[in-house]
Amino acid sequence: MTSPQAILKKYFGYSSFRNGQEEIINATISGKDTLVLMPTGGGKSICYQVPALLLPGCSIVVSPLIALMNDQVLALKANGIPAVAIHSNQDEYINQDNLYKSSKGEIKLIYISPERLISDIDLIASKIKVSLVAIDEAHCISQWGHDFRPVYTSLRCVKEKFCNVPVMALTATADRLTRNDIAIALGLDNPYCWTGSFDRPNISLRVMNDPGKKQRLKIIAGLINKYHLDSGIVYCLSRKKTEAMHEALSDMGYRSVCYHAGLSPQQREEAQKAFVNGDAQVVCATIAFGMGIDKSNIRWVVHNNIPGNIESYYQEIGRAGRDGLPAEAIMFYNFGDILMRRSFVEASGQKEINSEKLDFMQKFAEATVCRRRILLSYFSEEITHDCGNCDNCRNPRKKFDGTITAQKALSAVIRVNSGESMNTIVDILRASTRADIISKGYHQLKTYGAGRDLTPLEWNSYILQMIQLGLFEVAYEDNFHLRPTPYGMRVVKGLERIQLSTFEKPVFGAINKKREPEPVVSLSPDEQLMEILKKLRKKISDSQNIAAYMVFSDATLKEMVEKRPVDIESFSRISGVGEVKLTKYGKDFIAEIRKFEGLKRSMPAGTSQKETLILFNSGMNPEKISELKNVTVSTVYSHLVQWADEGKMIEFRRLLTEEEYNLVVKTFEKDPENAFRILADGHHIPSYIIRAAQAEQRFRTK
Ligand code: ADP
Ligand code: ZN
Helix, strand or coil: CCCHHHHHHHHHCCCCCCCCHHHHHHHHHCCCCEEEECCCCCCHHHHHHHHHHHCCCEEEEECCCHHHHHHHHHHHHHCCCCEEEECCCCCHHHHHHHHHHHHCCCCCEEEECHHHHHHCHHHHHHHCCEEEEEECCHHHHCCCCCCCCHHHHHHHHHHHHCCCCCEEEEECCCCHHHHHHHHHHHCCCCCEEEECCCCCCCEEEEEEECCCHHHHHHHHHHHHHHCCCCEEEEECCCHHHHHHHHHHHHHCCCCEEEECCCCCHHHHHHHHHHHHHCCCCEEEECCCCCCCCCCCCEEEEEECCCCCCHHHHHHHHCCCCCCCCCEEEEEEECHHHHHHHHHHHHHCCCHHHHHHHHHHHHHHHHCCCCHHHHHHHHCCCCCCCCCCCEHHHHCCCCEEECHHHHHHHHHHHHHCCCCCCHHHHHHHHCCCCCHHHHHCCHHHCCCCCCCCCCCHHHHHHHHHHHHHHCCEEEECCCCCEEEECHHHHHHHCCCCCCEEECCCCCCCCCCCCCCCCCCCCCCCHHHHHHHHHHHHHHHHHHHHCCCHHHHCCHHHHHHHHHHCCCCHHHHHCCCCCCHHHHHHHHHHHHHHHHHHCCCCCCCCCCHHHHHHHHHHHCCCCHHHHHHHHCCCHHHHHHHHHHHHHCCCCCCHHHCCCHHHHHHHHHHHHHCCCCHHHHHHHHCCCCHHHHHHHHHHHHHHHC
16 A cells, blocks of 8 residues: 555655544554544644545545535645535536446545535435545534534534444634533544644734724734735725725735625636635635635735634634744724624524623723733633734733823713713814714713823723723613623722823834835846746646646745755655646746756756656656657666666566566567567567566666
């Protein structure tokens, strides 16, 4: 049996497994059930794709993300792996054909929706030799999870219908409660559990108290400019907000697309395609966007509104920086969003759980300690140091005696008889001349204008802190009016003092007022080469009608830029270059790199034999090598025969069969004079096979 390692290199072009992958694969091929918890981008797919190639028959991958299945199938095919998708989003005759092909043993991986698997399970169990069932997004089975899908609970029958077939459950988001639930709900049999680290240290974290609409746009524009070759996502709370953001960014001259559930499937597909291909710099999306997108050069994610729970937040920021290079996550936070989310929670089916999850999210947003520690401890991961890559680590908050500030706000609240919400209180403190302030006579209050020394943003931040500290409570049932608590009353009477965190003014750094749509930056040589390679990739992906990342990922291009491979051998060592892609694209990419390096397009003489040996030893068969190098099979054989004669170990069984060998040896023993002719004419053995057999004989008798 081929080793997992060899499969990884041959099909995916990677030379080593990531943490956990090998253990999971080994457990699976030895027949064990597995539970895989890895963050987005952790490399879950490999965990079932490699076993699928190692095991006989076919592996089933259950995923609720129908929209992405065809992409995943295309990506597998691009690596030379026969895969199909079965779901309700494509014509039924295609589904039938895919089932038929699978039953004939032509397919290694079937991606299928849970509904379809359940409805066809008897048919599939009887017609298809299934060796593994992988259940992706497995947290959907748990009522404790943030994305419970009732259809998932029926997947319990998988263990019953496919006896002795290992089941792998995978998820990127699960708190402790959900984790336990998954294994039980699926009926996994004493599963091997792997929990990868959820740490994504390359993503810098930042939460900003509402900087206002204009500044938000500036910050986003700043990110687009900073990463103008790459792309980012702005997550918004609603379709309307998504569209407004998209329009604002388009108006500013950025290449933006919009993505939400209100668009037609075709519009969504187009948006996704534009994003994946790099035609769009930014996608403004509701949460529906991005699950499973294998786009490794997302450099930043902005949450324009607070997500409803930590799981969603972590999953969404996790789409950035999958290639491990630095990425940025910024979340804008305002109290209004929390209120809006609260109303969603009230309306949701699982009020209590969702409410707790939202509380935690809010605490995260308001936290003044290291944010990564909060996140990782949420996923039950121990972290004993501050990360140094979040806003709180970079800018530890200073505290000040906020007693007087608090007293001003408290007394304003008391003077309006707890009949106003936060915004009006701030307006009173800041002496706004808004019509209703005047008409209500608030301008005659003693506290009117008492807070003029602070900006509205500062007031927002401080009142929020006062709410968190328990000086006020918010009357959710009564138009969100602020009310002083007993603790607040003690502060206003001067019986207690309080500390507030100093307001941190948002730093807008290099963002200009007047923006230049695409800054003309002088590119470093590396960036120049990167652009050249990206252009070539785009040309190829356009002509083959596949997504750019299916040709090569950014991480792979980046390694090409760093290592500058100028021959097939060094090119084949680049991570992400598997056999099929080496054959299909190697020559073109090497040619571009050679040109960039000022080398002749063709390779220097003498490297050819060496190259053949290296390719052969890396597992490529002679036919593939001949295709790749554009030489005849006979030439490939002659190279290998030369190496054998020089004493290099050659796996002769990959050049000729035992029978061929025996036949050649015997024929030469009987009639050395005419052997060649007899073999060639009488037995139709090609001359290069005859020579290989002779070389093998020399090698054996040495
Ligand atoms: P997940 O499903 O966990 O979000 P993926 O399976 O999509 O993550 O993997 C994320 C990225 O990492 C993909 O581009 C994938 O090709 C790459 N990857 C996975 N395993 C390896 C590995 N062993 N070496 C290098 N890259 C890998
Ligand atoms: Zn930190």
